[in-house]
Amino acid sequence: MTAAEPGARVPVGRSVRVRVAATSANLGPGFDTLGLALNVHDELEVTATEAGVRVDVTGVGADGEHGVPTDETNLVARSLLHVLDRVGVEAPGLRITATNAIPHGRGMGSSGAAIVSGVLAAKGLLEGVVDVTDEDVLRWATELEGHPDNVAPAIFGGLTIAWVDETGPRHKQLAVHRGVSLLVAVPEATMSTSLARSLQPDAVPHADAVFNLSRSALLVAALTQSPELLFDATEDRLHQAYRASAMPETSALVRELRAAGHAAVVSGAGPSVLVLASDPAARLEAARIVEERPGGAAGGWHARLLAVDIRGGTVEPIPSSAVA
Numbered sequence: 001m002t003a004a005e006p007g008a009r010v011p012v013g014r015s016v017r018v019r020v021a022a023t024s025a026n027l028g029p030g031f032d033t034l035g036l037a038l039n040v041h042d043e044l045e046v047t048a049t050e051a052g053v054r055v056d057v058t059g060v061g062a063d064g065e066h067g068v069p070t071d072e073t074n075l076v077a078r079s080l081l082h083v084l085d086r087v088g089v090e091a092p093g094l095r096i097t098a099t100n101a102i103p104h105g106r107g108m109g110s111s112g113a114a115i116v117s118g119v120l121a122a123k124g125l126l127e128g129v130v131d132v133t134d135e136d137v138l139r140w141a142t143e144l145e146g147h148p149d150n151v152a153p154a155i156f157g158g159l160t161i162a163w164v165d166e167t168g169p170r171h172k173q174l175a176v177h178r179g180v181s182l183l184v185a186v187p188e189a190t191m192s193t194s195l196a197r198s199l200q201p202d203a204v205p206h207a208d209a210v211f212n213l214s215r216s217a218l219l220v221a222a223l224t225q226s227p228e229l230l231f232d233a234t235e236d237r238l239h240q241a242y243r244a245s246a247m248p249e250t251s252a253l254v255r256e257l258r259a260a261g262h263a264a265v266v267s268g269a270g271p272s273v274l275v276l277a278s279d280p281a282a283r284l285e286a287a288r289i290v291e292e293r294p295g296g297a298a299g300g301w302h303a304r305l306l307a308v309d310i311r312g313g314t315v316e317p318i319p320s321s322a323v324a
């Protein structure tokens with residue numbers, strides 16, 4: 001990041017278009033570390049205005065009981081304003097038009113995507129004012145989300161390994177083997193990530209740490225080279241069991257799918273379930289198990305056949321003649 005000149009401002013009328021992918025984090029053993037970008041996207045147009053913050057939402061979170069805020073408390077707006085504050089540029093007014101497809105509170109990274117959307121919008125609006133790098137985007141998004149594993153794939157696409165050192169969050173992006181196909185089973189019920197995190201113990205047995213180390217190292221090999229190892233590579237002892245009491249039907253579905261030989265894990269903090277299939281027929285068989293499951297407290301389950309998103313988050317200027 002280059003420093004802003006004193007008194008630097010975002011030009012009023014400047015507009016950007018942002019597109020950010022849903023994610024599935026953890027992938028079983030890779031708690032707070034591994035994540036995959038999914039081909040489900042939120043799209044936004046953001047314009048710098050004279051004053052005030054207004055957010056118009058279409059799609060997920062548009063209105064009703066689960067509507068997201070439409071003022072400066074909206075997560076996208078807050079994330080954008082956080083970046084302007086961090087770089088010392090006075091905030092303009094904002095008009096945000098969001099078209100959302102990522103389900104909220106399902107473990108598909110909606111909050112991470114909203115944060116990345118706001119940070120990328122800030123990057124676009126700051127073009128020529130402050131030079132923002134991809135590493136800055138990862139650092140600010142992680143500050144806001146609290147852990148890097150779902151913001152990294154939302155920014156960079158593909159499979160990401162994310163870690164934090166004394167310089168801040170870091171990442172390595174990898175391409176997923178073309179033999180891997182994805183299924184996400186999404187229930188009607190929601191689960192808040194902060195509630196799921198509150199169920200984690202402060203310490204875990206050493207043997208469980210070793211168990212997850214071996215599986216997460218194997219999972220990187222399985223996802224990039226050897227899909228036939230996905231089942232063994234997706235075992236976990238660091239988070240799923242601790243959170244099971246808050247989402248028993250998720251836990252039961254993971255068990256049922258694994259008993260049938262599918263590499264099923266809790267997606268993010270749940271309650272959705274991710275299946276990493278090593279062939280298309282196995283994925284369809286897993287989808288049948290999901291769709292035939294009776295609806296209980298979790299509500300009906302919907303099987304979504306998804307692909308890995310390889311682009312991650314994008315931001316581009318909108319020419320002023322194209323702004324409505």
Ligand SMILES: Nc1ncnc2c1ncn2[C@@H]1O[C@H](COP(=O)(O)OP(=O)(O)O)[C@@H](O)[C@H]1O
Nearest residue numbers: 068075104105106107108109110111114192193
């Ligand atoms: N596009 C969005 N715009 C504004 N707020 C959002 C958006 N997406 C998610 N959020 C906020 O994040 C919450 C969900 O976050 P979280 O509990 O972490 O679940 P998830 O697993 O979907 O990330 C929503 O209830 C909403 O408050």
Ligand SMILES: N[C@@H](CCOP(=O)(O)O)C(=O)O
Nearest residue numbers: 025032107108109193268269
């Ligand atoms: N590692 C985090 C991942 C949260 O992902 P989300 O999609 O549920 O927000 C956790 O497990 O808490």
